[in-house]
Amino acid sequence: MASRRPLLLTLTIFVITAIIVTLPAFSGNFLKLTMDGGIHLSRLESVFGAFSVGKLPPLVNFIGLGDHVNAFNGMYPWFSTALFFTLPRLILGSPMQSMFAGYVLLNLVTMLNAYLLVKELSSDNIVRIFSAIFYGVNAYHLTLLFSREALGEAVAYTFAPLVMLGCLQIWSGKNKGPVYLAIGMGMIANSHVISLFLICLLLIVIEFTRIFFKKVNLIEIKRFLISGLIAALISCYSLLNIVKIASTNKMFTPTKGLAPVIPSKMVSAVLDNSIQDDRYIFNIGLVGLILIIFLCVELFKKDKIGNWVPWTVFAVILFICTTSWLQLENTRLKDSVFGNIQFLGRISALIVLLITIAITIYLEEQKVHKKYILLIISFLLILMGVDSILQFHLKKNDDPIRFYVKSDENFVRIAHEQTHGLRDYTLVDKNNNNILYTEANTGIKNYSGTSNSATFEVKAKEKITTVPINMYKNVDYHLYVDGKKKKFQSDKKILTINLKKGNHKIKLVSKARYSEYISMFVSCVSLIGCGLFIILIEPRKH
Secondary structure, eight states: OGGGHHHHHHHHHHHHHHHHHHGGGGGGGOEEEOHHHHHHHHHHHHHHHHHTTTOOOOSSOOSSTTSSOOOHHHHSOOHHHHHHHHHHHHHHOOHHHHHHHHHHHHHHHHHHHHHHHHHTTOSOHHHHHHHHHHHHHSHHHHIIIIISOOHHHHHHHHHHHHHHHHHHHHHTTOTTHHHHHHHHHHHHHTTOHHHHHHHHHHHHHHHHHHHHTTOOOHHHHHHHHHHHHHHHHHTHHHHHHHHHHHTTOOBOOOOOOEEOBOHHHHHHHHHTTOOOSOTTSOOOHHHHHHHHHHHHHHTTOGGGOSTTHHHHHHHHHHHHHHBTTSOGGGSGGGGSGGGGGEEGGGGHHHHHHHHHHHHHHHHHHHTOOOTHHHHHHHHHHHHHHHHHHHHHHHOTTSSSSOEEEOSHHHHHHHHHHOOTTSSTTOBBOTTTOOBGGGGOSSOOEEEEEOSSEEEEEEEEOSSEEEEEEEOOTTOOEEEEETTEEOOOOTTSSEEEEEOOSEEEEEEEEEOOOHHHHHHHHHHHHHHHHHHHIIIIIHHHHO
């Protein structure tokens, strides 16, 4: 029992921290959301509606997002996000309560995953707690959660520590390594594709560095391949949906870019303790900036050189790459695959991860004795986090696109009525990239959407009626006109129907295919199997 007390104390600290950090975002009995936040409300409402009747959502969204039935469910992974926000709603019932519970859970799991990582690097529990709190409460993470509301990226950030934990254990020959790596990569793939791209780039650079220094052997390669296979199984549902839609449909894609962080503005934001949703000031907070400067200084002290050095060097290089100093936005990289990153501040997630590893190893190797300083810094991190969230939360109408969610009814109304995201993943003409639904000859009115259907009215003026609704290949649709099932021209990319002139009531239905249920089953079984391996089977071997 006594041996469990430190673990229980650590868990209690993380739970309290997760609650304290989440409370400011709901102060005044409202939740402030940005454009991305509104988009995620529509996505969550769609997934919840399907789950509440025991179904998977279709690959297209009928709720909100401009009412054009875009393929958000198919193209933007929702599996991991649903674990934190949809499952609590099924239990609690209240959308607002489930959002609060989801943020608390997300903060808690982020710190727990970071703790598992740093536990591999340090034997001192105070160092572990400090590093985990830094990873969970730094300014960039709070920006993802509470000012950008980039929930997909935030969930990916949560599982990134498991990726590095898996790598560390593979390099040291531990059996759990491939499983941790698979869970981390699989859940990132189930959260956010750009984050998956970034973490893959980091692993490629690290592994090529190890190859250069001749530290790679066949066993390591084999374990990475096994991990990749398991990760593919865990993310089977999300990745197959993306392939299914992307391989057969030409869609609108966001403009490529590499918008940099402007150092002068970023430093000003750090000193102001700001987490404003401005891509040019994305930052890792005052403590993070001090840590990276401190580690840079220590690099020049021969007696301090240790295993923390390569992690610091990687962090510094990435930090420089995010800034306008290199002018990467004016190079050919902008028009390459790297342009999909869109803004370089996103790399801050990797920088924080690398700093967490570096400072943990540094403190372990240097045997710092004044541990109370780490506790004070941890406390300051939490206070500064609360202040930064309150600053953003209480600032009204700081951007033309803001939502203030005040009740459960308000939550549902915004999810159904917000129109942002109307161009994302929409179908375009192969020849000129024009968005096809803009060319429809008939408008719609009295639109009403559910998780798997949309009902609306049209006034047909021509026999061949085209409606501004996307129609994707590899998606099953059923059409009803004036209560009767009717065929439509399936070779068209927007809803095209033969109608008599006059007013008609139309209902469009889409349901998940059996193949999607099979891939979801594979993903769930693989994830649960990995969890059971770590919790039950592996400890018995030791």
